[in-house]
Amino acid sequence: MTFRTCSCEEELTRALKDGHWPEGCTPELRAHVAGCASCVDLVLVTQTMQGARAESRHEAVPGAANLLWWKAQLRQRNAATERVSRPITIAEIFAFCMMLLVAVIFVASQYRHGLRWAEWLPELAPWRALHFLSAATGWGSLLLISGLGMLALLSGILVYLVAEKS
DSSP: OOOOOOTTHHHHHHHHHHTOTTTTSOHHHHHHHHHOHHHHHHHHHHHHHHHHHHHHHHHTOOOOHHHHHHHHHHHHHHHHHHHHHHHHHHHHHHHHHHHHHHHHHHHHHHHHHOOOHHHHSTTOOGGGHHHHHHHHHOOOHHHHHHHHHHHHHHHHHHHHHHHHHO
16 A cells, blocks of 8 residues: 655645635646545545534534532532441342351251251241241351340441441
8 A cells, every 4th residue: 555645735735724625726726636545545534623613613512500500419418428438238238148158058058958948937926036047057046146246246346347448
């Protein structure tokens, strides 16, 4: 691929840049452009780019001041909401992980003792919930209550530390 430059390319570029094409140019230059493929391409590309530039300048006009102020306020409110909800999201993720851990421990203990879930399902009543949990997992009630208390304490500390950082 070879790039050949035309002898009139400089003059044509200057005319296009100054906005003199085609009315402000000499008849010889217009006749040359009509016969030169390189100059025709230059005119076509330059006029297309100038049109796109003028169009983008027209679209880039900012809106009214009250609209800009409203958008800035909305952005600021969204950022504040995100900052406030970040610790809550982290606490939710922590609680979900703890719930998943307890579920895995429960299923593992049931698997170790034999999967006799059909036997204890009828005994699942609200007033027997604590007895059911302590009997099913093999933990004593004291260990279960202290474990839940420790989980609540660690969750509170985690939320406090995350909220302090943001």
